Amino acid sequence: MKRKDFLKLSSASAMLFGLKSHGIGLSDSQKKYDYLENDSQYMGDFAAPKINKVRVAFIGVGARGSGHAKQIAAIEGTEVVGICDLYEDLAEKSSYICQEIGNGKRHKNIAIYSGSDNKWRGMLNDIKPDAVFISTNWDNHAPMAIETMKSGAHAFVEVPMATTIKDLWDIVNTSEKTRKHCMMMENVNYGRDELMYLNMCRKGVIGEFLHAEAAYIHELRFQMKEENRGTGSWRTHHYAKSKGNLYPTHGLGPVAQYMNLARGDDNFNSLVSYSTPALGRKLYAEKNYDSQHKWNKLNYSNGDMNTSLIKTNLGRTIMIQWDETSPRPYTRHNLIQGTKGVLAGFPTRVALENGVEGITKDHHSWVQGKNLKKLYEKYDHPLNKRLELLIEKMGGRNHVGHGGMDFVMRYRIIECLRKGEPLDQNVYEGCFWSAVTPLSANSIANNGEPQEFPDFTRGNWKKTKALKIIS
Numbered sequence: 001m002k003r004k005d006f007l008k009l010s011s012a013s014a015m016l017f018g019l020k021s022h023g024i025g026l027s028d029s030q031k032k033y034d035y036l037e038n039d040s041q042y043m044g045d046f047a048a049p050k051i052n053k054v055r056v057a058f059i060g061v062g063a064r065g066s067g068h069a070k071q072i073a074a075i076e077g078t079e080v081v082g083i084c085d086l087y088e089d090l091a092e093k094s095s096y097i098c099q100e101i102g103n104g105k106r107h108k109n110i111a112i113y114s115g116s117d118n119k120w121r122g123m124l125n126d127i128k129p130d131a132v133f134i135s136t137n138w139d140n141h142a143p144m145a146i147e148t149m150k151s152g153a154h155a156f157v158e159v160p161m162a163t164t165i166k167d168l169w170d171i172v173n174t175s176e177k178t179r180k181h182c183m184m185m186e187n188v189n190y191g192r193d194e195l196m197y198l199n200m201c202r203k204g205v206i207g208e209f210l211h212a213e214a215a216y217i218h219e220l221r222f223q224m225k226e227e228n229r230g231t232g233s234w235r236t237h238h239y240a241k242s243k244g245n246l247y248p249t250h251g252l253g254p255v256a257q258y259m260n261l262a263r264g265d266d267n268f269n270s271l272v273s274y275s276t277p278a279l280g281r282k283l284y285a286e287k288n289y290d291s292q293h294k295w296n297k298l299n300y301s302n303g304d305m306n307t308s309l310i311k312t313n314l315g316r317t318i319m320i321q322w323d324e325t326s327p328r329p330y331t332r333h334n335l336i337q338g339t340k341g342v343l344a345g346f347p348t349r350v351a352l353e354n355g356v357e358g359i360t361k362d363h364h365s366w367v368q369g370k371n372l373k374k375l376y377e378k379y380d381h382p383l384n385k386r387l388e389l390l391i392e393k394m395g396g397r398n399h400v401g402h403g404g405m406d407f408v409m410r411y412r413i414i415e416c417l418r419k420g421e422p423l424d425q426n427v428y429e430g431c432f433w434s435a436v437t438p439l440s441a442n443s444i445a446n447n448g449e450p451q452e453f454p455d456f457t458r459g460n461w462k463k464t465k466a467l468k469i470i471s
């Protein structure tokens with residue numbers, strides 16, 4: 001299908017989608033999609049005009065969004081202008097914290113929106129923010145990101161970007177037409193080890209890439225205690241209604257950037273997937289809730305552990321696993337194998353064919369624990385070094401979110417917007433990484449049949465620059 005025809009079809013389906021889910025009139029949605037076709041722009045290395053003071057709004061300030069609000073308010077060059085949550089107390093609490101941080105100088109006029117599902121639309125229209133941070137339940141990400149961009153703001157969306165291929169395409173099309181960023185905020189790419197491994201990969205330390213392993217194995221059954229509001233109240237339903245790998249991006253994002261996927265060298269090609277039986281949630285519900293409780297009425301049909309295998313255009317492989325139910329320590333695997341060695345996570349360890357001077361002779365033993373100091377000294381990412389002082393000022397790595405990665409990500413977002421530079425993660429990367437969920441579901445439904453990745457870049461990944469080592 002030609003790009004022109006595709007865009008028409010996609011716009012039409014987006015209009016239908018708008019009609020179906022939000023009850024908006026056809027003429028409204030037609031107006032919103034009434035962009036000049038040749039106005040669309042490839043967003044791979046897109047840099048938006050500089051914004052000196054970034055006027056920021058938040059949709060969803062629950063467990064995750066409240067952290068975004070608190071830290072974004074503390075970063076130089078931001079002005080918090082709006083906060084929306086279903087729950088007034090949450091919106092008020094975040095507003096109060098931001099005002100405290102502003103210390104009478106910033107964040108003095110924060111508009112609060114709460115009380116019903118669609119208040120965020122009013123916020124976008126009334127206050128016209130520059131950037132909107134979306135940290136709601138998964139099903140809300142796509143409509144909120146799309147409307148955010150249409151309202152003239154850049155969208156920053158929590159993981160995953162969206163849960164269906166159609167929504168991912170609608171996000172890409174809207175970003176290209178509005179020329180607004182839509183970044184899925186994959187914080188793990190900003191972890192200290194992940195940034196160091198990116199640096200080592202760029203320096204050729206492990207040679208040519210062959211294979212990676214990624215995961216989100218995190219036992220989260222306790223979230224079911226949040227029965228009426230909070231993460232468990234919506235996420236628990238996904239173990240019943242959804243299929244496949246429901247949370248692929250924390251593991252996949254970093255290894256995809258090590259491998260330069262969708263950025264010049266190589267791209268996502270296809271995926272096969274299988275899941276285990278679904279047992280753990282049912283057992284947990286039976287053990288902890290009475291037989292009439294809503295958690296005992298769900299049919300937990302999504303297998304406890306999902307294992308998918310991605311093949312890239314160059315024939316490299318990525319094994320990606322997901323399990324939020326089984327008793328087991330946390331891991332994201334974070335492994336990349338090259339022709340000269342391997343970098344791995346959980347625990348952090350490195351093995352190189354020629355060894356690491358003074359520590360290992362060859363690849364038959366790991367450099368790990370205290371011995372990693374030498375590698376951090378040599379390969380720590382310059383961004384980590386640059387921001388270390390700021391992180392210390394904010395209370396140290398244990399106080400700025402997931403060992404520092406949250407702060408580094410938020411800081412980079414604001415920095416890029418203020419300098420008018422491309423973001424570290426483009427809209428296509430967020431879509432490729434999130435596409436694992438619907439593709440794994442399709443593969444499982446078809447007895448492990450390979451599923452082709454849509455090329456969200458329409459071939460433009462070949463001219464997209466690798467993410468450079470930002471200093």
Ligand SMILES: NC(=O)c1ccc[n+]([C@@H]2O[C@H](COP(=O)([O-])OP(=O)(O)OC[C@H]3O[C@@H](n4cnc5c(N)ncnc54)[C@H](O)[C@@H]3O)[C@@H](O)[C@H]2O)c1
Nearest residue numbers: 060061062063064065084085086117135136158159230231
């Ligand atoms: N990157 C990370 O490390 C990380 C960590 C935790 C959660 N997350 C992601 O963050 C997102 C939010 O998760 P959470 O754990 O904070 O959930 P949560 O339930 O605690 O917070 C979601 C908030 O969104 C609000 N909300 C929902 N619909 C809304 C609407 N129509 N209008 C306004 N507000 C609305 C809810 O009231 C709630 O306060 C999810 O996508 C999750 O995957 C990411």
